[in-house]
Amino acid sequence: MTPRSRSIAGLIGGVAALLGVVGCAIVDPAAASAGWLVGFVFWAQILVGSLSLMMIHRLTSGDWGEIIAPATEPAAASIPLLVPLAVPIFVAIPALYPWAQQPSTVKPDVLLLYLNRPAFVVRSLVALTGWSALAFLLPRAAGARGQLLAAFGLVFHSAIISSVSIDWYLSMEAPFTSSSFGASVAVSSLVAALAWAAVWMPAPDDEPAVGDVGALLLATILGITYIDFMAVLVIWYGDLPREEVWFVARGDLPWTALAVAAFALGSLIPTLALIQARVRNNRRPLRAIGLTTLVGIGANDAYLIAPPRGVAVLASALLSIIGIGLIIIGVTPFLARRGPRPFAWGTLDVT
DSSP states (O other): OOHHHHHHHHHHHHHHHHHHHHHHHHHOHHHHHHHHHHHHHHHHHHHHHHHHHHHHHHHHOOHHHHHHHHHHHHHHHTGGGHHHHHHHHHHTHHHHOHHHHOGGGSOHHHHHHTSSHHHHHHHHHHHHHHHHHHHHHGGGOOHHHHHHHHHHHHHHHHHHHHHHHHHHTGGGGTTOOOTTHHHHHHHHHHHHHHHHHHHHOOOOTTOTHHHHHHHHHHHHHHHHHHHHHHHHHHHHHHTOHHHHHHHHTTSSTTHHHHHHHHHIIIIIHHHHHHTSHHHHTOHHHHHHHHHHHHHHHHHHHHHHHSGGGOTHHHHHHHHHHHHHHHHHHHHHHHHSOOSSSOOOGGGSOOO
């Protein structure tokens, strides 16, 4: 099968999965909307995280950025696809967010200046448009100009991701708040992108820089584990009722099982594996750890978003993750930059 035919097959599979989401929407629109949001934020983390890695590498250099470029560059080039993929979320705002359903429960000044539908859409479009512009310009900017662009891009990214992460995730369950949540999503996107690169990078088994990628994945996983653990510890120690309600809503099955899966697959197992040099320096086990980590991230996204809308969200979330992923993988070869590193998913050695 040629790369083009694989892309077409991926697109067909993606459309089929998304038709399944449509079927879920007919039965339960609110659950299907939340499931779509899970799929959207899961892939947004991979794509935007890939852009972040490109900007970091442009400022720091290193062989690790070169060997993951065949995976991160086309992923970042796919960021414009997030704009049309966000449209269903904009349409479903009244079904997803309580501040749109019952605006009287929100403080008037907050409702006027921040938590309203036009502001939500504008903030999301500013983020997606800015990331898309950076993904387009960065591969085409060389030398000092590229470094300056990467520096400004990281400043923009660090500012905007805090805003949209609160919009997309936390505003579903106001008044729950977390001052560290923006940092959590930013680091989680780096984990997702590194895990994605670990799965797809076409590096030989004896490539020394593979160990650098494994070490970076370990460091970012430890970082996100620390940030999330400290957030939970502070909430527990503070004993604040408005914060505790968020955890109480996730105290029963299947949410407890989902939390265990997210921690085990996204943190515990990868950490125990990657602290072993023979794992993080070897492409094949590193690929397995990358895939495990991605599953853990997907479980964590579902744990954050699904509970307010019930168990039915999980089916549409799985279909959305599969469908959006196949669409992105199918379209990416036509978006990736042509040049010294031509790319097509079907050409990668994944044996």
